[in-house]
Amino acid sequence: xxxxxxxxxxxxxxxxxxxxxxxxxxxxxxxxxxxxxxxxxxxxxxxxxxxxxxxxxxxxxxxxxxxxxxxxxxxxxxxxxxxxxxxxxxxxxxxxxxxxxxxxxxxxxxxxxxxxxxxxxxxxxxxxxxxxxxxxxxxxxxxxxxxxxxxxxxxxxxxxxxxxxxxxxxxxxxxxxxxxxxxxxxxxxxxxxxxxxxxxxxxxxxxxxxxxxxxxxxxxxxxxxxxxxxxxxxxxxxxxxxxxxxxxxxxxxxxxxxxxxxxxxxxxxxxxxxxxxxxxxxxxxxxxxxxxxxxxxxxxxxxxxxxxxxxxxxxxxxxxxxxxxxxxxxxxxxxxxxxxxxxxxxxxxxxxxxxxxxxxxxxxxxxxxxxxxxxxxxxxxxxxxxxxxxxxxxxxxxxxxxxxxxxxxxxxxxxxxxxxxxxxxxxxxxxxxxxxxxxxxxxxxxxxxxxxxxxxxxxxxxxxxxxxxxxxxxxxxxxxxxxxxxxxxxxxxxxxxxxxxxxxxxxxxxxxxxxxxxxxxxxxxxxxxxxxxxxxxxxxxxxxxxxxxxxxxxxxxxxxxxxxxxxxxxxxxxxxxxxxxxxxxxxxxxxxxxxxxxxxxxxxxxxxxxxxxxxxxxxxxxxxxxxxxxxxxxxxxxxxxxxxxxxxxxxxxxxxx
Amino acid sequence: xxxxxxxxxxxxxxxxxxxxxxxxxxxxxxxxxxxxxxxxxxxxxxxxxxxxxxxxxxxxxxxxxxxxxxxxxxxxxxxxxxxxxxxxxxxxxxxxxxxxxxxxxxxxxxxxxxxxxxxxxxxxxxxxxxxxxxxxxxxxxxxxxxxxxxxxxxxxxxxxxxxxxxxxxxxxxxxx
Numbered sequence: 001x002x003x004x005x006x007x008x009x010x011x012x013x014x015x016x017x018x019x020x021x022x023x024x025x026x027x028x029x030x031x032x033x034x035x036x037x038x039x040x041x042x043x044x045x046x047x048x049x050x051x052x053x054x055x056x057x058x059x060x061x062x063x064x065x066x067x068x069x070x071x072x073x074x075x076x077x078x079x080x081x082x083x084x085x086x087x088x089x090x091x092x093x094x095x096x097x098x099x100x101x102x103x104x105x106x107x108x109x110x111x112x113x114x115x116x117x118x119x120x121x122x123x124x125x126x127x128x129x130x131x132x133x134x135x136x137x138x139x140x141x142x143x144x145x146x147x148x149x150x151x152x153x154x155x156x157x158x159x160x161x162x163x164x165x166x167x168x169x170x171x172x173x174x175x176x177x178x179x180x181x182x183x184x185x186x187x188x189x190x191x192x193x194x195x196x197x198x199x200x201x202x203x204x205x206x207x208x209x210x211x212x213x214x215x216x217x218x219x220x221x222x223x224x225x226x227x228x229x230x231x232x233x234x235x236x237x238x239x240x241x242x243x244x245x246x247x248x249x250x251x252x253x254x255x256x257x258x259x260x261x262x263x264x265x266x267x268x269x270x271x272x273x274x275x276x277x278x279x280x281x282x283x284x285x286x287x288x289x290x291x292x293x294x295x296x297x298x299x300x301x302x303x304x305x306x307x308x309x310x311x312x313x314x315x316x317x318x319x320x321x322x323x324x325x326x327x328x329x330x331x332x333x334x335x336x337x338x339x340x341x342x343x344x345x346x347x348x349x350x351x352x353x354x355x356x357x358x359x360x361x362x363x364x365x366x367x368x369x370x371x372x373x374x375x376x377x378x379x380x381x382x383x384x385x386x387x388x389x390x391x392x393x394x395x396x397x398x399x400x401x402x403x404x405x406x407x408x409x410x411x412x413x414x415x416x417x418x419x420x421x422x423x424x425x426x427x428x429x430x431x432x433x434x435x436x437x438x439x440x441x442x443x444x445x446x447x448x449x450x451x452x453x454x455x456x457x458x459x460x461x462x463x464x465x466x467x468x469x470x471x472x473x474x475x476x477x478x479x480x481x482x483x484x485x486x487x488x489x490x491x492x493x494x495x496x497x498x499x500x501x502x503x504x505x506x507x508x509x510x511x512x513x514x515x516x517x518x519x520x521x522x523x524x525x526x527x528x529x530x531x532x533x534x535x536x537x538x539x540x541x542x543x544x545x546x547x548x549x550x551x552x553x554x555x556x557x558x559x560x561x562x563x564x565x566x567x568x569x570x571x572x573x574x575x576x577x578x579x580x581x582x583x584x585x586x587x588x589x590x591x592x593x594x595x596x597x598x599x600x601x602x603x604x605x606x607x608x609x610x611x612x613x614x615x616x617x618x619x620x621x622x623x624x625x626x627x628x629x630x631x632x633x634x635x636x637x638x639x640x641x642x643x644x645x646x647x648x649x650x651x652x653x654x655x656x657x
Numbered sequence: 658x659x660x661x662x663x664x665x666x667x668x669x670x671x672x673x674x675x676x677x678x679x680x681x682x683x684x685x686x687x688x689x690x691x692x693x694x695x696x697x698x699x700x701x702x703x704x705x706x707x708x709x710x711x712x713x714x715x716x717x718x719x720x721x722x723x724x725x726x727x728x729x730x731x732x733x734x735x736x737x738x739x740x741x742x743x744x745x746x747x748x749x750x751x752x753x754x755x756x757x758x759x760x761x762x763x764x765x766x767x768x769x770x771x772x773x774x775x776x777x778x779x780x781x782x783x784x785x786x787x788x789x790x791x792x793x794x795x796x797x798x799x800x801x802x803x804x805x806x807x808x809x810x811x812x813x814x815x816x817x818x819x820x821x822x823x824x825x826x827x828x829x830x831x832x833x
Contacts (some may be wrong), residue, residue, distance in 0.1 A: 278666060285670075292677065320674050327667035336659035371673075374680045388730060445774075520765050600768055609768055 005070050006056030007147040013049035013104070014137040015028070016042055020130025023640070024123035036123035040111040046133055047108035054088075054101045057146055063089050067154040070094060070146045076160035078548040078576065084169040087161040092295060093146035095174060099291075100136045102175075102182040107133065110186055110211075117207055124193035125186075132185055135318045143311045160439055163549070163582045169229035176247060177226060179286045180219025184252055186211040187259065188284035189612045192326055195333040205267035205276065212280070213494075216256045217632025223249050224625030234586050237385050237596055237613045239621060240509075242591065244389040246368040247289025251363050255283040258359040260632075267350060269414060274334045281330060285323040286363070292319055292484045293370070332624035344416040351409025358402045365394040374547065396510075401459045405505050407465040410499060411472075423470070429464035436460040444515040444616060455510025462503030466496045494635035502629030504525045508620025516615045522602075532614040534595060535559050536568075540606060549573045551584070555653050558588065558595055565595075572599045594618045673755050697724070697804050698788035700777035705755060705763055717804045720804070721830055722750045723823075724798040725774070725814070726786065728758040728767045731794035737813040738770050745773035753777030756786050756794055799823055801830050 020042040027035025057070075061084045066072040069603070074090040089095040107129040114122045177539040190208045194200050220321045226249070231239040240246065259279040266276045343349040369390050411425055437457030443450050473492065474484035517532045525540035539555040551573040558566045566588035573582040593616045600609035697714045715724050717724070725741060727734045738757070745751050753774035755763045760779055780786055789798070799808040807826050810818060 274663070281666075316674065316677055316713065319677075322676065323670055324667065327670055331660070331663040331667050334663050336663070371676070375676065520761065600765075 002056045002059050003065070003147040003149065006053040006060075007050045007145065008139060008584060009056065010141060010145075010147075012044050013053065014141065015048065015510075016045040017130050017133035018139055019200055020046060021127050021134055023127075025127035026121045028120050028127075032130045034174070036119050037515075039123045039126040039130075039650040042130065043104075043111040044108045044211060047368065049105040050097075050101050050133075050137075053147075054097055057094060057097060058085065058088050060147075061085065065157065066156070066158050067151060068146075069148045069150045072155050072158045074159070074161050076158040078549065079161060079166070080547050082171060083161055083166050086165075086174075089174045090161045090165050090170075093140070093144045094218050095178075096136070096140055096144055096295075097146050098174065099178050099182060100133070101127070101284040102178045103133055103136060104354075106183055106186050110189075113453060120197060121193055121199070121204075121207070125189045126197055128189035128192045129185060132189075132322070135322065139311070139314050139318065143314055160548075160575065161203050163234060163573070166548075167180075167229060167233050169225055169233065173222060173225040173229055174302045176218055177222025178323065180215050180217075180222050181249065181290070181397065183211065183218055184256055184280075184287050185213025186282040187256075187280040188326070191280035192329060195277060195329050198333065198335075200273045200277065200335060202267050202270055204640065205263050206389060208280070209260075209263045210636045210638075212256060212260050213632050213635045216253070216260050217629045218255050218635070219249070219256060220625055220632065221629040223253055224622050224629070228622050231618075232596075236591045237585075237598070237611065237615070238517075239512075241616065242366075242369065244370050244387045245290075245294050247366050247454075248287075248293050251366055251370075252287040252290065254280055254359050254366070255286055258356045260362075261281050261355055265349055265352050269343070269361065271343070271349060272353070272356075274330075275332060277334060279356075281326050283325070285319075285326075286367075287615040288315075288319050288322060288349075292316060295484070329361045331343065331352060336539060343414070344411060345654050348409065348412045348417070348421060351405060351412055354405055355402065355409060358398055362395065362402070365398070366390030366391065370526075381529075399506065400458050401456065403462050403502065405497060406502070407461050410495065411465060411469050413444060425468065426465065429461055429468050432464040433457045433461035440511065444511070445615070448513060452511060452514045455514065456507055459503045459505075459510065462506065464499050466499045470496050485651065487641075490634050490638035491640075494631045494638070496630030497634060498628045500626040501631060503624070504620045504627065505624030508617045508622075512618035515617075516613055518611065518613045520609065520611050522607055523610050524602055524605065529610075531612045533560055534565070534614055536595075536597065536612055538608075538610070541608070544571070546573070551574045552599070552602070554586075554597075554599055554610070556586070556597060568595065568597045570597045570599045572602070589619050658713065672696045688810045691810065693806060695806060697798070697800050697806055698785065700780075700785045700788070701707070702785065704776040704778055704781060705753075705760060705767070708779070710776075712776060714804055716776075717752070717800050719751050721802060721827060722752050723750050723801045723814075724754060724800055725797040726754045726780075726791055726794050727777075728756045728794045728799075729762040730758065733813055735770070737795050737815070738773070739775040740813075740815050740819075741830055742771055744814075750775055754780050754785060754789075754807070756780050756789070756791060757783045799826060 004629050006498075020039060023042070024039035026390050027033070027038070057068075060068045060071050060396045062081065064071065064075060064084070066075075068092060069092045074085055074094065075087045077089065087094075089098045097143050097159070109124060110129065111122075111123060111487060117125075156180060187208055190204070190211065193202050223246075226246070227239045230241065256279075259276065262272050262276045262279055265272045292312065295311055295315060324652070372390075385473060392612070407429065408422060408426065434457055435458065437453040437455075440456040441450075441453040446451060446590055468487075470485065470492075473488065475481045477484040477487070519529055519531045521529045523529060523538040525538060528537045530536075537557045537559070537560070539557060541552045541554045544553045551571040553569050553571045556568040556570070557564055558568060568586035570586035571584040573584055575582065583598050583600075585596060587597075588595040593614055596613040598611045600611060602608055682813070684695065687797050697717060701711050701713045702803075704712055723744065725737075731763050741751055751773050755777045760781075763777070763779075764823075767774075778785070783791070795813060797810045797814050798806050799810075801812075807830065808822060810822060812818075
């Protein structure tokens with residue numbers, strides 16, 4: 001019964017989405033206030049029914065109802081309850097339902113938090129979101145219904161959740177990531193509504209900004225969680241693999257980063273309007289493209305979902321309607337007038353434009369690398385992987401350039417900055433960066449490594465500029481400088497926090513890639529291996545039993561200069577259902593370095609093949625991402641986004657612009 | 658005129674959509690190789706397990722062999738790997754060409770994922786790959802008892818491909 005209830009709830013939600021897409025939109029053109037006002041209740045309705053469907057599926061999982069095909073496929077009665085809960089998004093159908101729930105959730109949030117917007121805008125934004133809901137709900141009901149039953153041959157036991165996904169990070173990673181992915185739809189809707197209304201002003205940019213920033217922050221955290229999960233769960237010791245699925249989430253991130261910055265220019269200076277609109281469309285289009293790539297089977301990936309060409313055709317059709325349609329509206333409606341505001345070469349506008357260009361170029365190289373196998377395929381060259389060498393060759397220099405200009409850009413002024421002032425301001429951070437870079441380069445590695453120096457220097461450059469900016473701004477105000485340090489507006493803290501985060505991520509990514517040391521050895525009980533400055537002593541294995549697996553756990557004592565610093569317990573697990581073998585790496589993290597150990601094959605007589613890494617600074621990658629995401633949330637909390645009430649009565653806003 | 662420029666994004670998207678559309682209908686199809694029905698190019702390369710143990714194209718003689726080009730940097734190879742193990746288990750002779758790869762990483766890969774290959778020669782600088790006309794990994798060649806290439810497949814070999822493209826040729830070769 002539960003499953004059928006869920007199915008019906010989805011159908012009702014689909015019906016309401018049709019109404020949401022049509023009534024307020026028509027109302028906005030016919031000046032019908034009642035029709036426009038219906039948008040909020042319809043949006044609430046869609047959210048409630050999608051939520052109901054989601055709850056039904058969760059109940060089916062909790063009760064291990066294996067007559068539901070999707071539950072039988074991704075769950076197992078032996079799973080602990082929290083993995084049953086997260087197994088809902090462990091496969092294609094359920095994760096798509098989660099996606100739709102997020103979309104309905106964002107739509108509902110816009111409905112709730114849009115009191116200060118003109119009704120026409122609200123009606124159109126919610127209508128566009130309703131239109132997106134139609135597409136996704138139709139897709140789910142027609143090609144991937146999570147509530148399909150396996151009757152009458154109901155299996156007595158489920159196939160189990162993929163052991164890779166039985167991990168705490170998996171409980172958080174997909175929901176946070178989808179929050180970001182789907183959140184970009186709100187900006188998309190704002191962009192379309194603005195194009196339809198011809199209303200592309202600072203007010204529009206100010207309404208859009210918190211949504212863009214919130215989605216961006218979620219996306220940042222979601223990607224970071226995924227990368228951290230890959231790092232300690234996959235047992236390959238890497239944290240980014242340029243896999244199509246990772247790229248699918250990274251491309252919208254790059255464009256939304258550009259969008260967040262470009263919206264700032266549009267709000268403050270009224271320029272880059274068309275460009276900002278285009279970025280908003282691109283960001284969401286790329287998240288749709290990601291969905292297509294991941295779920296259609298056009299590109300092989302290590303974590304692609306079970307694929308089906310029929311789904312591919314549907315998503316591509318939807319992609320065509322949404323992206324093609326929105327770009328058509330853009331082409332017909334975007335303003336062609338040149339903005340009147342002017343700015344000089346050394347202005348904040350110019351540096352932000354440069355930031356946008358670099359981000360878009362990075363996105364395009366990632367897109368090219370991701371689609372290259374497909375292009376090769378379409379031209380009859382078969383399926384191939386381009387591999388990380390391609391991506392790294394472009395990505396690393398571009399990101400370093402981006403970070404370098406960030407330093408100058410973030411302290412430059414609108415319209416025009418004096419070169420002299422910039423130099424006065426930047427010499428100290430430059431010295432700090434060079435010195436810190438040298439310090440790192442001489443402390444790590446056997447010989448001086450200029451790449452290590454460069455990464456560290458650029459990372460510390462970003463951090464130092466941000467801190468100096470903070471100090472400088474505090475000193476410029478009246479009163480005690482220290483007191484003023486904590487008396488800035490939220491947007492400024494947000495910027496400093498996010499920029500420092502980027503600096504830390506650059507340092508972490510660069511140094512951990514360059515200075516990691518690794519060793520693959522055979523270890524018998526009692527033997528030791530030296531990696532870097534650390535000595536790993538293998539004391540043998542013991543059998544342990546988990547809720548749904550048995551494992552051999554190694555006992556390894558790590559010491560440095562004779563004193564013990566950590567004990568590691570990597571495991572080799574065998575899951576009961578399916579007999580999957582899984583490597584559970586053991587990681588000892590600290591701010592300066594990670595000690596990482598994964599078990600390979602059992603080589604007989606208690607000896608094991610093991611892989612040991614010492615990775616300096618790797619935690620900084622995720623620490624930096626955390627700061628970036630946190631910065632985003634601070635920005636959203638800035639009071640000025642909520643201060644603005646509509647000064648005109650609603651009816652007046654209805655007059656054609 | 659300014660309005661026309663705004664159509665550029667749309668035009669680019671239409672091109673991309675056409676590409677994706679084509680991608681959907683494409684099956685990783687085998688590609689005719691210039692080397693078909695010619696002898697496997699000559700080589701002499703060390704194998705992964707023992708870098709001093711040199712193998713040549715003559716080691717293929719006498720048995721139908723599936724020569725698989727792979728590398729650890731190739732994500733798709735990871736997808737293909739389990740099927741190669743299955744083939745090896747069925748008694749198919751599988752030989753690897755470890756293409757432009759680091760031997761340590763490759764050995765680790767085989768230890769971790771199990772080794773379907775009778776041996777894997779190390780083509781570190783891609784010289785053999787060049788002779789074979791390799792675009793990327795994975796690629797597979799069916800070599801007959803006389804060391805003649807009978808079929809080339811670019812991309813993942815899975816059960817569908819194996820049954821459709823390889824089995825008929827193998828049956829024919831065995832029938833002779």
